[in-house]
Amino acid sequence: MRLARPLENLIDQLLKLPTIGPKTAQRLALYILKMPVEDTRKLSRAITEAREKVFPCSGCGNLTDIDPCHICEDPDRDDTLLCVAEEASNIVALERTGFKGRYYVINRSFKSMEDKELARIDFQPLLHLLEKRGVEELILALNPDIDGEIMSRYIARILSRHKVKITRLAHGLPVGGDIEFADEITLRRAIEGRKELS
Numbered sequence: 467m468r469l470a471r472p473l474e475n476l477i478d479q480l481l482k483l484p485t486i487g488p489k490t491a492q493r494l495a496l497y498i499l500k501m502p503v504e505d506t507r508k509l510s511r512a513i514t515e516a517r518e519k520v521f522p523c524s525g526c527g528n529l530t531d532i533d534p535c536h537i538c539e540d541p542d543r544d545d546t547l548l549c550v551a552e553e554a555s556n557i558v559a560l561e562r563t564g565f566k567g568r569y570y571v572i573n574r575s576f577k578s579m580e581d582k583e584l585a586r587i588d589f590q591p592l593l594h595l596l597e598k599r600g601v602e603e604l605i606l607a608l609n610p611d612i613d614g615e616i617m618s619r620y621i622a623r624i625l626s627r628h629k630v631k632i633t634r635l636a637h638g639l640p641v642g643g644d645i646e647f648a649d650e651i652t653l654r655r656a657i658e659g660r661k662e663l664s
């Protein structure tokens with residue numbers, strides 16, 4: 467059976483999203499068809515508005531609609547603590563733990579990267595932040611997988627001449643897991659029990 471063109475189109479668009487397979491796309495599309503028209507307008511407006519108005523903060527890489535973001539502008543943050551995250555979505559999880567330092571988001575995938583590819587990632591903004599904020603401790607909050615490990619060691623190496631203590635989250639986070647999906651208590655414990663990178 468051939469579906470109505472607009473419905474087929476909606477399913478095709480939903481299929482472009484991560485973790486959405488054909489069955490889920492179809493279920494979501496059929497659900498959307500039953501929503502009040504005004505709600506569907508709000509949904510499509512919200513998608514376009516978020517896409518157009520949200521961007522990475524020039525100071526830390528956090529997703530924001532004002533630059534610098536509210537975390538960079540917050541005077542009550544501890545300037546001496548800087549937490550390095552892989553993606554802005556990780557900040558949401560880290561904020562839930564009550565962490566009061568500042569952040570630096572790498573904002574790009576470094577999966578399976580070799581050293582020479584890592585060298586092409588621009589870490590100048592991070593070095594600039596270290597100087598500007600007088601950071602004393604850099605907390606590497608990268609995912610506990612092989613890529614996070616390689617990146618942690620790489621950052622430790624490029625910062626070896628800086629007088630900054632480098633720590634990383636304590637174990638307890640599932641190896642191969644994702645910071646974004648760690649529960650609040652595990653993540654808070656991992657921050658509190660952070661260890662210096664040896």
Ligand SMILES: [Zn+2]
Pocket residue numbers: 523524525526527528534535536537538539
């Ligand atoms: Zn910021």
